[in-house]
Amino acid sequence: MNLLENQRAADTPTGIYQDLEERLMANIIKHCKDYDQPIASDVWLLRKLAEIGKLNQENIKIIAQTTGLSRTAVERMLYEAAEQAIEEMETAMQRAVKNGWVSGAVPPEKSRNVRQAIATMQEQAKDALNLCNTTMLYKARDAYKQFVHDVALMAQEIENKQEYMNVLNKNAASALLGVESRQQALRKCIKEFNERGIPAFVDKRGRNWTPEAYVNMVMRSTSNTMAAEAQMARADDYGTSLVEVSSHSGARPKCARDQGKIFDRANRSTKYPHWNTSSYGKPDGLLGVNCGHHIYPYVEGVSIRRYFPTEDMDANDKLYKETQMQRALERDVRKQKRECMLYDKLDDEEAFQEAAVKLKSKEARLKEYVDGNPNLHRRKDREQVVGFDKSVSSHAVAANKKAQKELAEKARNDKIISEIKEAGIKGKVELSPKEKIDVSDFAFDDEHINKKRNHKVTREEAEQFIQEADVSVTKWNGRFVNYYGPNGAVFIDTENNNIRTAFREEQYDERTRKMREVLEGDEEN
Numbered sequence: 001m002n003l004l005e006n007q008r009a010a011d012t013p014t015g016i017y018q019d020l021e022e023r024l025m026a027n028i029i030k031h032c033k034d035y036d037q038p039i040a041s042d043v044w045l046l047r048k049l050a051e052i053g054k055l056n057q058e059n060i061k062i063i064a065q066t067t068g069l070s071r072t073a074v075e076r077m078l079y080e081a082a083e084q085a086i087e088e089m090e091t092a093m094q095r096a097v098k099n100g101w102v103s104g105a106v107p108p109e110k111s112r113n114v115r116q117a118i119a120t121m122q123e124q125a126k127d128a129l130n131l132c133n134t135t136m137l138y139k140a141r142d143a144y145k146q147f148v149h150d151v152a153l154m155a156q157e158i159e160n161k162q163e164y165m166n167v168l169n170k171n172a173a174s175a176l177l178g179v180e181s182r183q184q185a186l187r188k189c190i191k192e193f194n195e196r197g198i199p200a201f202v203d204k205r206g207r208n209w210t211p212e213a214y215v216n217m218v219m220r221s222t223s224n225t226m227a228a229e230a231q232m233a234r235a236d237d238y239g240t241s242l243v244e245v246s247s248h249s250g251a252r253p254k255c256a257r258d259q260g261k262i263f264d265r266a267n268r269s270t271k272y273p274h275w276n277t278s279s280y281g282k283p284d285g286l287l288g289v290n291c292g293h294h295i296y297p298y299v300e301g302v303s304i305r306r307y308f309p310t311e312d313m314d315a316n317d318k319l320y321k322e323t324q325m326q327r328a329l330e331r332d333v334r335k336q337k338r339e340c341m342l343y344d345k346l347d348d349e350e351a352f353q354e355a356a357v358k359l360k361s362k363e364a365r366l367k368e369y370v371d372g373n374p375n376l377h378r379r380k381d382r383e384q385v386v387g388f389d390k391s392v393s394s395h396a397v398a399a400n401k402k403a404q405k406e407l408a409e410k411a412r413n414d415k416i417i418s419e420i421k422e423a424g425i426k427g428k429v430e431l432s433p434k435e436k437i438d439v440s441d442f443a444f445d446d447e448h449i450n451k452k453r454n455h456k457v458t459r460e461e462a463e464q465f466i467q468e469a470d471v472s473v474t475k476w477n478g479r480f481v482n483y484y485g486p487n488g489a490v491f492i493d494t495e496n497n498n499i500r501t502a503f504r505e506e507q508y509d510e511r512t513r514k515m516r517e518v519l520e521g522d523e524e525n
């Protein structure tokens with residue numbers, strides 16, 4: 001089994017565990033949807049901690065639902081690996097039988113040795129996945145606990161910030177304090193939650209493995225071992241215990257020591273090294289994870305090996321490296337989709353939009369890589385996320401479009417504003433000001449505007465100028481606001497609620513004219 005075939009063999013079980021991780025994460029967020037109840041954050045935290053038992057029961061069900069799927073997938077993977085490995089050697093062995101080099105054997109499907117080998121591997125795989133299930137169950141509980149603690153803690157930190165209090169006292173009732181701060185906290189904590197995911201394995205050094213990485217590793221190792229065990233079972237059927245190990249450059253240390261040698265699997269020979277002295281069985285050893293070596297039944301004095309199919313190792317290696325790159329980009333896409341899915345579950349539109357923009361750029365990177373390589377194809381099935389369905393997907397497309405439009409608009413506005421500043425306008429410039437000041441109860445300085453300056457502008461006209469204004473300039477920390485439009489300008493004093501002055505477009509000074517040119521020049525474009 002070469003590296004590419006090995007990687008493909010592990011795809012289905014790995015995908016099932018990625019789905020499982022997504023389901024568990026979605027369930028955790030589902031439990032946090034009630035953040036908007038008008039209660040204090042420490043009360044909310046206590047409620048969330050009281051739900052742990054319920055969450056755990058739900059998670060047990062979710063895990064149980066995928067157990068059947070993964071068993072079936074593993075079974076199929078093992079049969080395919082065994083079948084392919086046997087097929088590779090059968091022609092050569094038939095020839096060896098014909099030539100009298102080895103004894104005849106029962107057909108593979110009737111071989112007890114093969115059946116035994118498959119059963120053993122099935123048990124091993126089942127144990128490994130059961131361990132994943134147990135790990136994911138308690139890791140999901142830990143992740144939930146950490147998540148709600150983080151949210152509550154961060155919410156309280158936000159609440160304690162004086163500036164936040166000030167803003168809120170103006171805008172919202174204090175009962176909403178917890179809701180507002182929890183929403184902000186959730187938004188930040190989901191990012192970290194998504195980064196961490198739900199580990200499926202903790203190694204001896206205490207490192208957490210993602211379900212994707214761990215199940216993939218275990219399944220690749222399992223299918224590789226299955227292939228080797230199936231071939232050895234067949235060699236037993238044919239009554240030969242010697243195996244020859246292939247050889248290639250750049251082999252890793254344990255393989256390098258064993259490659260090119262002939263071993264006795266019966267561990268009895270005085271002439272050949274014993275199989276139990278080889279590195280077979282170790283993850284980083286012969287026929288272990290990521291091993292590109294093959295074994296061939298060996299008969300003294302003859303070479304069966306030349307009857308085995310050969311393959312182009314270099315081309316295989318190159319394609320393998322390229323698909324590994326594609327897979328890394330697919331993982332990025334999938335993780336980002338998961339973030340979108342979690343924000344969608346929470347109905348957080350703003351955070352969803354931000355996540356959707358990132359998703360589109362990650363998808364673009366993947367597309368670019370695959371399009372630039374004739375040997376690769378998009379594999380949408382590997383980019384799918386549970387809960388990221390058609391409606392979430394089109395929502396993400398729309399959110400990204402909206403964000404891109406806003407970004408383009410902002411870039412355009414920034415450019416105009418800098419040109420306006422260059423024209424000599426001082427103060428904070430806002431284009432198409434959204435919330436204009438209501439001047440209906442402001443004083444109108446008729447004495448200054450019409451008697452002293454003779455601007456000939458009525459109060460109604462001044463209000464009209466404000467309505468039409470497409471730019472405002474704010475000075476003195478918001479005290480003075482000047483509105484400029486195509487027909488005239490109005491200056492307001494917000495501290496004294498006073499319309500200070502108003503004048504027509506003909507009276508614009510040189511700087512204001514330049515500003516109008518910038519604004520109107522843009523409209524023409």
Ligand SMILES: [Zn+2]
Binds near residue numbers: 251252255288293
């Ligand atoms: Zn190797």
